[in-house]
Amino acid sequence: MALITLRRNLYHLSDFRIHGALAALKNHPVNHVRKMVKGRLCPWFPSLQPEPCRVRFHHACCKKFHSDNGDALHPLGEPVFSQAHEWAGPEQNPKSLDEQMFYGRLNDLDSSEDVLRFIGTLQPLPDSLAAEALQRICEVEKKDGNHRLPKGILENGVFQALCVRFEQESPSLSDTALVTALQALSLLYVDPQSNLLLNLVAESRHRVKRGGLEVRSLCILGESLIRLQGPGGETLELIIYQLQREKLETFAPEDIVALYRILQACAEKVDRHQAFLNKINSFSLSVVSNLSPTLMSQMLTALVALDQTQALPLVIKLGKYAVRHIPHFTHEELRKVLEAFIYFGHNDRFFTTALEQHVASLCLTLDPEVISTVMEYCGRKRILSKPIFDAVAETFVGQSEKFSPRQVSELIEPFGKLNYLPPNASALFRKLENLLLTRFDYFPPKTLLKILHSCSLVECHPVNFMAKIFSPYFLQQLQGEESSVDRLSLAQLTQLFLTSVLECPFYKGRKLLPKYQVRSFLTPCCSLETPVDFQLYKSVRIGLIDLLGARMYFASKVLTPYCYTIDVEIKLDEEGLVLPFTIDEDVHKRLALCIDDPKRFSLNSRHLLGKEAIKQRHLRLLGYQVVQIPYYEIEMLKSRVELVEYLQRKLFPHNVGVRWQEG
Structure with missing residues (x-):
């Protein structure tokens, strides 16, 4: 400095x-x-x-x-x-x-x-x-x-x-x-x-x-002392104490935001000031409508830095009024707003609509950091916005050299996560491939792996890079200074290897060593599958018992030899008879029931996420008969009888009745 x-x-x-x-x-x-x-x-x-x-x-x-x-x-x-x-x-x-x-x-x-x-x-x-x-x-x-x-x-x-x-x-x-x-x-x-x-x-x-300084002077002075002396000064503590004694009703909106910024600088002492913060959060609800775009962005940034997760009413109201400010935010301010909404898990359909209009009209002039943050926001909230995704794809094709490796990853990952291919998909992934080929060494190993795995989710298989990422050299780089490769990276490598076997039979390059392969894609912290919703599963289970006659004719949460976990598995013999789930002989066909709750789809849509789509593709290639039972079809059933009839049509569409063998 x-x-x-x-x-x-x-x-x-x-x-x-x-x-x-x-x-x-x-x-x-x-x-x-x-x-x-x-x-x-x-x-x-x-x-x-x-x-x-x-x-x-x-x-x-x-x-x-x-x-x-x-x-x-x-x-x-x-x-x-x-x-x-x-x-x-x-x-x-x-x-x-x-x-x-x-x-x-x-x-x-x-x-x-x-x-x-x-x-x-x-x-x-x-x-x-x-x-x-x-x-x-x-x-x-x-x-x-x-x-x-x-x-x-x-x-x-x-x-x-x-x-x-x-x-x-x-x-x-x-x-x-x-x-x-x-x-x-x-x-x-x-x-x-x-x-x-x-x-x-x-x-x-x-x-x-x-004593005797006005609120505005105290706020300006507090921020100036932070810049000059840091947040630990005795005078700053005295300023905060004096501000706590003032009535918040006397604070102008800019003073409230200045107060947030001062406390943000003292974030390590947030526990000491939490009672005061609670009062500010409650009072700020009354000033949101008077905030400028800059002040709104600063308030949201401070709420993130201070970890005010209990201030969700304030965040929701800020989101409501942020809609009108989207065209007026600077690039940096918009990025901060999106980061705050990502942090608090907030989304609003009106905000999304305004964001779509803004990005679609100005995407070519937006800063790459803003574009990557917009895509990260959509990916985190499972928002499949075709206007945003299409505009971003066009921008990347024309300006890929402006994006850093991290920004490229944040831009590409949502396409795979939300299972969406834009109209210019061939140009998009061709541009991405050329970028990776020319700048391969500039991409951190984990970032590169995320990008390639995202491509495979939408069937744009990175065949030209598989030999490199399965090599001992790349795996050593991926491990870095840690004792082993992290669990998520191993799962992504395993799924890429499974993809090379099932969907790319022409690939004859290097294989992934068994010691780098996981046994299950379903883990608590870093899963490549979405766990089945218990309440939805209970409803289906009741119908299956009525249909099949007993609980013994289907198994739940079955881990296959291919790392996938099946929500419900039903075994059939050659004549189409239902076998008890304990029998492994004479199994001619296996039904894999995918009981899909809303979390397995893009937000407010019937579009499967990428990880669920690839799971169903792979299960079919492995010989399973995949039966999708989505939540929106179950919710339309009005009685238990309708549920049984629905399952009958889903599981045995060609049979008038159903038969099963005693175990």
Whole structure:
């Protein structure tokens, strides 16, 4: 981090001498002076009258002081007409300047040089306006992406005079000017050990201990101290304590969000402040409708950092109002909003609709990080949005070189997870294959494995890479410094190997060694299968008992030799008779019942997830007769009799009745 050390040898404002003013008057005729004052001030402050007025001149306080009229820069001690003016009389005193005009003019300036040139014609300003000028310099530099002030600004006489003024006059500054100046300087990475910041911080600490600072000032001061000193300072604790004593009803929406940001910086102490956070979470429900897109994004980010999982009502309401802000979020803000919704498990169909419109219309201009986060959001929430997926596929085909390996993984995985092929699928996976071939070594092993496994879920089998990922070298890289390869990676490798055997019989390359193969894809923590829903299974079980006559004629949760777990298995002999599940001889056909609850489908759809689709494909290739029993068909049955008739049609569509053998 670049730090700015302000020079300590600046001349003090008190060194201004009256002989400088006399010299200036001597060198510049009175009429010339009046004409110059009128020409510089009247365009911005039309209330200034053209008639003669008393003008007092000050000498420049630094060796180099910018001269707005084009005159040469003069060293200290030489006479020069200063750009700092004071007006005598109540209507021409700087304290009575039209602040609204000042702020309007200040906000129209797009460079620090313009800001300094502008305030150089108006000095000395009231401390609040001077602080705002410093704040504007900070905003301009941040907008340009600068992390430190350019050398030309540091050596600018007006800027140096501004800093000297805040350094020497800190005890007499207003609360607003003090905290605004401190905020601006902290954002500009000024050296915390400079006399300027040491004086401002000391004065701020004194006023906090004395009490009486307004909520807005406390919030600004708290965030500035975090940037300068970190979250562990004693003054920051005192600020948080004082904010807790204030009535939340007196906080403006931006103050509430600032309070979240302060507590976010102290996330390791969240338990200490949880009671206060609960109050803020409840009160924030009333301010959500007044939040700007930036404030909304910041609030959600803080809720994530503070792990406020109990604040779901607030998250839901933020999601409701985020819909209208989607076109107005910056790329980074939208990414933060999506990350928060992923974290809290929130989704909203209106938000999804607005997101579809936004991504479909602007996908080619969206940042790759935003695109990958949008896809991650869809994948995590099982949202199969064809407009989003199609737009993202088009973007990747045209701009694949812009995506990092992690972003490529986050973009491709949802296609496999949600079992969706876009209209340009051939171009998409051809582009992906070329990217992997040319940049294979740039992809971390686990990331590469996730991508290839996702491709296999949608039958885009990565045959050209199988020999590489089954090699001892790749497996050693995959293991890294751990004692063994993680369970999920082993499961993905095993399913890829099973795919090469069942769906790619032409593949004759390297095989996966048995020691890297798992026995079951169904595990508690990292499963490639979705466990059967117990309530749905109970309903089906009752119908099966009625249909088959006894519980002994079907088995539940059967682990096959091929790693898949079958929800219900029924064995038939050559004549179509149902065998007891304990008999293994004379089995001619095996029925594999897939009892599919909503978790096995994309959200609010009847589209199977990729891992369920590949399971059913493989079971069929292994000789099973797969019978799908989806939840939406079971829910339509109104009686037990209808359930039995339904199962009869599903299991034995060609038989009028059903027969079974006694065991």
